[in-house]
Amino acid sequence: MGRLLFLISSLQILWFEPRAVQLPSTRFHEPVAVSETARSQAPFPAARRSRLLARVDRGVIVIPAASTADFEAQWLRGIEFRQDDYFFYLAGLDSPDAWLVMAKNPPFESVMLFLPPRDPAEERWTGPKLGPGPEASVLSGIAEVHPTTALDSILGVLLRRTGGPVYTTLPPPAAARRFPAVLRETASGLRDITPVLDSLRLxxxxxxxxxxxxxxxxxxxxxxxxxxxxxxxxxxxxxxxxxxxxxxxxxxxxxxxxxxxxxxxxxxxxxxxxxxxxxxxxxxxxxxxxxxxxxxxxxxxxxxxxxxxxxxxxxxxxxxxxxxxxxxxxxxxxxxxxxxxxxxxxxxxxxxxxxxxxxxxxxxxxxxxxxxxxxxxxxxxxxxxxxxxxxxxxxxxxxxxxxxxxxxxxxxxxxxxxxxxxxxxxxxxxxxxxxxxxxxxxxxxxxxxxxxx
The missing domain is CATH 3.90.230.10 (Creatinase/methionine aminopeptidase superfamily)
Known part of the structure; x- marks a missing residue:
């Protein structure tokens, strides 16, 4: 508490020129604005996804985003949401509870993004969030964007089309907890994709x-x-x-x-x-x-x-x-x-x-x-x-x-x-x-x- 009191008092005696800050005027459930800077960054995750798919013969790659931070339970400990590094590397998005799915069985290749549906009531408390829609496609460079409610059924189709295996960044215990039902039976035989991603990230x-x-x-x-x-x-x-x-x-x-x-x-x-x-x-x-x-x-x-x-x-x-x-x-x-x-x-x-x-x-x-x-x-x-x-x-x-x-x-x-x-x-x-x-x-x-x- 002593550090916090000092920081609050010290901010009153800092010599800085004030700067203008323009706040967004976004109404709840309006489309999330996409800046030109964000548009220009989308090709980089797309190129990373292509390099990753080139290193896999066939199968389905499942990369989960970080889970939503529990504000009520965690705020006293200063814990805030931070995106999973692998998901950010491949999707370029800061959205919690999302999933990136890539499938390959030559010549077939597919990349899909799954985002939680937007909740106007929740956004009154937490602010606008990116949901399934064209804004997500622009930001990520991924054409196929679906709600997470469709994840289970679409994964079943992809598994049948590729014949597996399933690659992920999650260790088996975490995969067993977080994976959709259609993938849980494969959690003990998953293949770890992190060594490949780590070499790309170098x-x-x-x-x-x-x-x-x-x-x-x-x-x-x-x-x-x-x-x-x-x-x-x-x-x-x-x-x-x-x-x-x-x-x-x-x-x-x-x-x-x-x-x-x-x-x-x-x-x-x-x-x-x-x-x-x-x-x-x-x-x-x-x-x-x-x-x-x-x-x-x-x-x-x-x-x-x-x-x-x-x-x-x-x-x-x-x-x-x-x-x-x-x-x-x-x-x-x-x-x-x-x-x-x-x-x-x-x-x-x-x-x-x-x-x-x-x-x-x-x-x-x-x-x-x-x-x-x-x-x-x-x-x-x-x-x-x-x-x-x-x-x-x-x-x-x-x-x-x-x-x-x-x-x-x-x-x-x-x-x-x-x-x-x-x-x-x-x-x-x-x-x-x-x-x-x-x-x-x-x-x-x-x-x-x-x-x-």
Whole structure:
């Protein structure tokens, strides 16, 4: 409750120019408006569906959407509806309780979307929803859209026409609970389609990359807002509030994962997210954050001095970690593996540590992997043995953590693999000590501590 009260009070002292917001004037049960942007995005899920069907000889693919969130039961826990990633990847829709069905028995192929019928009485409480109709076809690029009430009968026809098998993303226990009656008897013999989908999701198309760019740009702005605002005496949760306000103000859907704002000894805890410590003069603060935009999340970490200036030791360790990161970044290109990049970063630490971590070598205090895939999930799907290829997006995040000193440093950037190397998608967040210190001298847009005015 303390964090909530602080956030409410802090919003009254933020210096931002107001912006005009145009609200839709939609009457209940009118057709849902379809923007030109939404129309232009429909071909991307269609191409993904075609690639998936090309990987299946014959059968029926059944992909369920996420279930409707129970507002009455879950609102106190902050749980909101978020679409199933596989359904969003293939349908591009945020509609709950929907089903995507694809069938193949060459030369026969069919793609169908099933949506719950609209309920005008319910929409008085929850707002307009997308139902079966032409708007759904435009948004999804799927010509055949049916109400979910027809799912059972149509699936029976498709199963007879293809002869099976049934592919799905649901494990058998969940399939037995959620599948329509006609499929329940097949739940024990289902085929898992997720490995195929995961391999497809590794290579991002233009729409996915654009969503990631926006999520990462928002996250970079939040890192800069935190750098400008931080000062000794602030609490970690106050800095978290500034980060997450910036996310939402700039259009992020939600956080991609719980924000990590750790200062002092908390910089050495890899997934610290309590954010309860008061920051002191001389501390470093590690801010590992990611905004989600359009179902895709960023993941950017910066470590910076609470008082605005690195101490000589902090700077030396920071430059060591930065050098290890740059050595790995310089090696990013098609054909390289994540394991090779990891070895390059560790070798740099071993060869350049000097006596910074004596009597040990600083490489011994790099206690996690160098990075991970990035996409709809912060640790996205995909086989890490897969060589890099154009269109893949990954993080590169070396770190050194010295618990006896209460000193940890991690630098994490989001990287797009290109035909000839890489693009640093998170370049908008300062990386070097000089860039960070210069930004921290700027006037903050946030008055974090009204008692100081």
């Amino acid at each position: 290579i991002k198309d233009a729409d996915e990359i654009e969503r990631l760019r926006k999520a990462i740009a928002i996250t970079a702005e939040a890192q800069k807002a935190a750098m400008r605002a931080v000062r000794p005496g602030m609490w970690e949760y106050q800095l978290e509030a500034i980060v997450e306000f910036t996310f939402r103000y700039m259009g992020a859907t939600r956080v991609g994962f719980p924000s990590i704002v750790g200062s002092g000894s908390n910089t050495t805890i890899l997934h610290y997210d309590k954010n309860l410590r008061q920051m002191q003069d001389g501390d470093l603060v590690l801010v590992d954050i990611g905004a989600e935009y359009g179902q895709y999340t960023a993941d950017v970490t910066r470590t910076f001095p609470v008082n605005g200036t690195f101490s000589p030791r902090q700077r030396a360790l920071y430059l060591l970690v930065l050098g290890a990161q740059q050595a790995a970044l310089d090696a990013v290109r098609p054909g390289v593996t994540m394991a090779e990049l990891d070895r390059i970063a560790r070798r740099y630490l071993r060869e350049h540590s000097g006596d910074l971590c004596a009597p040990a070598n600083c490489a011994e205090f790099f206690i996690h992997g160098l990075g991970h895939w990035l996409g709809m999930n912060v640790h996205d799907v995909g086989d890490y043995r897969t060589p890099l290829a154009p269109g893949m997006v990954l993080t590169v995040e070396p770190g050194v953590y010295l618990p006896d000193e209460g000193l940890g440093i991690r630098i994490e950037d989001d990287v797009l693999v290109t035909d000839t190397g890489y693009e640093l998608l998170s370049a908008g967040a300062p990386r070097t000590p000089e860039e960070i210190e210069a930004l921290m001298k700027e006037n903050p847009r946030y008055l974090c501590c009204p008692e100081e005015r």
